[in-house]
Amino acid sequence: MQARKSSSKQNAGGKAKRSFTETGRRAQIVTAAIDVIAEVGYHRASFAKIAERAGLSSTGMISYHFDGRDDLMREVVAEVLRIAEGHLRPRIEAHESYAARLRASIEGNLDLCAEYPNHLAAITEILTNLPGGSPGMAAFLDTTEANLAVQVEQIRKGQRAGEFCDFDPWVMMRAIRAAIDDVVRRATHDPDLDVRAAGRELADLFDRATRSTS
Numbered sequence: 757m758q759a760r761k762s763s764s765k766q767n768a769g770g771k772a773k774r775s776f777t778e779t780g781r782r783a784q785i786v787t788a789a790i791d792v793i794a795e796v797g798y799h800r801a802s803f804a805k806i807a808e809r810a811g812l813s814s815t816g817m818i819s820y821h822f823d824g825r826d827d828l829m830r831e832v833v834a835e836v837l838r839i840a841e842g843h844l845r846p847r848i849e850a851h852e853s854y855a856a857r858l859r860a861s862i863e864g865n866l867d868l869c870a871e872y873p874n875h876l877a878a879i880t881e882i883l884t885n886l887p888g889g890s891p892g893m894a895a896f897l898d899t900t901e902a903n904l905a906v907q908v909e910q911i912r913k914g915q916r917a918g919e920f921c922d923f924d925p926w927v928m929m930r931a932i933r934a935a936i937d938d939v940v941r942r943a944t945h946d947p948d949l950d951v952r953a954a955g956r957e958l959a960d961l962f963d964r965a966t967r968s969t970s
Contacts, residue, residue, distance in 0.1 A: 782821045784810050786835050789828055794874035798881040826890060829882050833896050836872075836879045843868050854914030855967060859959045861907070865936045866955025869943050877944045904929055911966075921968045932962055 788810035793801040803815035803825070812818065822828040847864045851857045869876045879896075886893040911925035939954045 778821065781817070782831070783835075785812075785818055785821060785828070786831055789832050790835070790878040791874050793832070793881050794877035798885040829886065830890075830895060833879060833882060836875045837896070837899055839872060839875060840865075840868055843871070854910060854917060854919045855963065857910065858914070858966065859963060862932060862936065862959040862962060863952075863955040866939060866951045866958070869940050869951045873943070873947075876940050880941060880944050904933065914966075918968055918970070920966045921970075923966065928962075928966060932958075935962075 785806065789801065789806050792805045792809050796805065803818050806828075807813075807815045807818055810818075818828065822831065844861065844864045847860045847867075848857050851860055883893065883896060907929050908925045911920060911928060914920040915922070915925070935958050939949075939951060939958070943949045943951050
């Protein structure tokens with residue numbers, strides 16, 4: 757049975773080939789996992805709870821689509837990152853100036869938190885509890901560092917264009933990232949926090965810190 761299952765999902769290149777139904781079922785499970793993790797926490801998010809939330813008849817359907825808990829958690833992280841990119845990229849690219857793009861990035865991150873509170877709560881839970889060397893954590897860190905490198909280069913271009921004053925772009929982007937992450941962490945424990953207002957405050961703060969006055 758296992759051999760048939762594996763061979764049916766492989767194409768000539770050795771990569772998983774999933775049907776439309778299988779792709780939809782995986783997405784359904786990931787969505788349920790996000791909601792359950794956000795509500796009960798990483799350690800209490802059992803396959804039984806996730807299966808119940810997804811409306812599945814048994815936990816075996818989760819095991820069919822995912823190679824264990826770590827695989828599911830890795831896909832949850834990947835899904836949150838996909839949503840974040842789809843949410844942020846068009847907002848940032850809608851602006852021409854580097855200062856406006858920086859503001860859009862900061863405000864967009866906190867808008868994301870407001871629009872997808874369970875997604876942000878879930879990824880915070882997962883990343884807090886995943887071992888440092890796990891594939892899910894490694895994938896998240898790789899993506900985060902790649903995005904940071906792009907943002908640092910954008911800051912340098914803004915400095916060369918005269919929009920930003922003189923400072924270390926790497927230090928500034930680390931400070932911005934830390935400030936955003938702190939608001940996200942607070943929001944997971946304080947549902948009444950106005951994260952959009954916090955985003956505007958941070959955008960104003962870092963605009964004053966970075967904008968050239970000459």
